[in-house]
Amino acid sequence: MDLDTARPLFVPEPGWLNTASYGLPPAPAWEALQSALDEWRHGRVSWEGWGESTHRARAAFARLVGVEVSDVSAGAQVSQLVGQLAASIPDGATVLAPAEEFTSNLFPWLAQQHRGVTVRTVPARDLAAAVDGATDVVAFSLVQSATGEVADADEVTAAARAAGAITVVDATQACGWLPVDAAAFDAVVVGTYKWLLSPRGSAFLVTRPELRARIVPSQAGWWAGDDPHDSYYGPPLRLAADARRLDLSPAWFSWVGTAPALELVADVGVDAIHAWDLALADRFRAGLGLPPGDSAIVSVDVPGAADRLAAAGIRAAVRDGRLRASFHLYTTTDDVDRAVAALTA
Structure with missing residues (x-):
């Protein structure tokens, strides 16, 4: 499975930049869990x-x-x-x-x-x-x-x-x-x-x-x-x-x-995910005038960042007093650009 095949298996609301808090499930994981919960509810199977x-x-x-x-x-x-x-x-x-x-x-x-x-x-x-x-x-x-x-x-x-x-x-x-x-x-x-x-x-x-x-x-x-x-x-x-x-x-x-x-x-491979995630993180850094980095997690000090992002429908986190944005295989370039626009307006 390649990245282009895997990405449609996720259905995030636009603006999820908080994988460092929790990741979103792909369809096979979500469907397996729903099936097991239904089995549990009705006592259809053993464990x-x-x-x-x-x-x-x-x-x-x-x-x-x-x-x-x-x-x-x-x-x-x-x-x-x-x-x-x-x-x-x-x-x-x-x-x-x-x-x-x-x-x-x-x-x-x-x-x-x-x-x-x-x-x-x-x-x-x-x-x-x-x-x-x-x-x-x-x-x-x-x-x-x-x-x-x-x-x-x-x-x-x-x-x-x-x-x-x-x-x-x-x-x-x-x-x-x-x-x-x-x-x-x-x-x-x-x-x-x-x-x-x-x-x-x-x-x-x-x-x-x-x-x-x-x-x-x-x-x-x-x-x-x-x-x-x-x-x-x-x-x-x-x-x-x-x-x-x-x-x-x-x-x-x-x-x-x-x-x-x-x-x-x-199946997708961490190398492919690594390249995708870093490209998104560096797009975010560039939009804020920062040099490229080596992490899918970006920590920045932008006044009022949490309120600005919330107003734009972007979900990220604040850790140790700084904005923490994180980018993963289901993140889109539009998510990144909306976040940059909110922080630089």
Whole structure:
């Protein structure tokens, strides 16, 4: 499927420039969810078909980020998945993170302070230089939520490796428009409801096997079992040997919508989406007299921006006191031009 075929599968109201808050579903995702809800309402089927959507989604996600399916865990939210990592680091460990990091990849580490874990923060641009021999974990977003700043992941990862620290990357604001090689990091966590166009309530964690062996599966239930259908009752503990041991039992309907959404993104290809999104973002930047950038998220300081856009029927966001506009595969050049006209009038 190419971009021209995929774009008509979306029906946004004109002026949606807020994918960084939530993405819009393609028709296959919307229709699958409506069908499942109708089945649920009338009790027509058992739940196993809905549960199978988790496996489809996992496979599509693994394809998107270049890893084996066996390295992908399924959960509900970024903080829930990061929490398992944070609870498993040694007492007294030191975590380094950007000061402006979205709190889903910050609060779980801070919550471990009662056992001597130290969280040190610096500006995102200084992260690599701040890694030292005392650093055990470097936790950062591949793309910052508030500003759209794209991390120099190679530089940060090289510094972490040299120090013997693990890297825990939140790719929620990247995966779906920016090519992501999850194998480059020790752990990658992604919420799917933004650039991956899925219902809220599905998320993924990619871990290297050597790191995974150190993670306590503290939220394990029947779905994390070696055979989930043979894990309903009683001891002993019998978890999956691969990343499924860290799975959370799926919220069925979130995954019913997630599977076809991820399959569409994988079929279109992130490279094509990346080119489209950046062209729109740069059109917006140019209209405001700004140079080209490297992100599908644009943060600008324009007086009265929120009111101006609202009056023109444009939906964007304000983060950290600045306008945040975000551009994805269903965004049109008309959406961009209307936003520019509203901001420059």
